[in-house]
Amino acid sequence: MIEVVGEIEAVPAVPEEASWAEALRSPFAALAGGDAQALEAVWEVAGRRLYALALWRTGRPEDAADVVQEVFFRLASRREELARVATPHTWLLAVTHHAAVDLLRRRGRQRSEPLECAAAVEAPAHDPGRRVEAERVSQHLSRLPAPQREAVALRHVEGYSYREIGRITGVPTFTAASRCRLGLSRLRRLMEEP
């Protein structure tokens, strides 16, 4: 069983964070110059993270896949902007967030509609023994409202600051922090249920 430690938890360090942000600069510059091969580099660096964010927001694997395709289409069709993007990873995640919101709006999904239990998190590669625990966490995450689920996962799985989460999701920093706190509190209650 997982124990929740405190309301404000230590955010796990994500050592590769700076590297993936930097790794996107070169493909962005190449895309801005019209090099279609750079799309593959973007996928290698960011594909998994974009899919994860889309899944956290939409709650359904098939919707998340549609969102990722839309993001790649937007990325290529807005290539003129890319040379001026200061933080490529935040920009890419923000585009993903907005594409997910657009998709949900187009489909008229109601917030109260129950979501499937998708694998929102996975056990670490070096510790496959936590697979059952990951399934249980995914199950409870799927019961959170989408904005809270997205904020909690961005904070506690990806390790972003509240400011970055605010930038990605287009809300003030305090709103991002509030969503994290409420989501975490609700997740704790769900996990303590027998």
Added chain:
Amino acid sequence: MSERPLLSGFEPPHAPPGLREAALRAGRRGMLSPTSPDVWNRLWRSPAARLAWSAAVLLLAFAHARIPRENRIDVTTAGLEPELSEVAQLSRIAENSPRKDAGFTLEGGPL
């Protein structure tokens, strides 16, 4: 019972097989489509928008140069109704100088 913090150590889910190819196909389709400039570039490049904002700037500059200062309207002394004049005035924030015409003090009691 573990002492790990909630969600600690979990990783984001892997993308399903086949999504890579589908995403790259969508990207290549986007490369073939004409680029869509952002809203500021669209405004900057639009002849109609350029005409509109340059006309507005010229009109403001012209009005500023041609209308004599003494003819400009002072909203607080232009004979507005008292209620409108009240609205046009800025709120007072100095606690030591309560307004004499407001009919109440900052503490809420009558003057």
